[in-house]
Amino acid sequence: MKLYGVVGWKNAGKTGLMERLVTDITGRGLTVSTVKHAHHSFDVDHAGKDSFRHRVAGATEVLLASRNRFALMHELRDAQEPTLADLLTRLGPVDLVLVEGYKRDSHPKIEAHRSVTGNPLIAPDDPTIRAIATDTPLDLEIPSFDLNDTVQIADFILTEVGLC
Incomplete structure (x- = not known):
């Protein structure tokens, strides 16, 4: 099973991005499961x-x-609380598991970021974040995508995990 995460602060657009990614990737004929971490x-x-x-x-x-x-x-x-690794053993086999949250775990991730929240980026201090999906242009050393460009983000993730 391939694993990729979506992280970001509250109201950054993580859940909407996850939903669109699942729709897009399953529409390509791949199987997807999701894991969502709740802090409460x-x-x-x-x-x-x-x-x-x-x-x-x-x-x-x-x-x-x-x-x-x-x-x-x-x-x-x-x-x-079980670790992400423990929880993954409970899932049936699929092509890709998308994880919302678990930002401190070591799997590769994309950060969702909306400028209106005023939150700082997580990516500069986290080498596991491979790209940013954002609503504002950024000048960083890692790729950034329009938060609403689901196809381009899905292409990036699938290439990263070797499913493209």
Whole structure:
């Protein structure tokens, strides 16, 4: 499995870029899975539903399945957060895994950046960032792309991981 990341500060356009990349790359006939890191507590379950009740009762894992999809929820119950490498072992085989977040991990990444946020670039201090997708012209030593030029960004990523 090939791995490539999308990083950036809040409101930089990471999720929109991820969504467009998945659409573009799967449209080329490649299989893609995604991993999203959340810095806060989140819940994909709803109070009162059976699976929620199983979790609250103390189940470590709850597998919710239908003919359309399945979801495995794993409660850490004060255990250490799994690493990205640990999580990747739980995924089925695909051509490419796109990772949103995990900016401190060592896989190659593209940084999403919007000038309106006023945040500094991460790239100058991070050699794992290979390019920047931005809404403003930049003069850097690494490639930069228009944040909305999904085809060019996808071409770059697929070339980087050897799938082009």
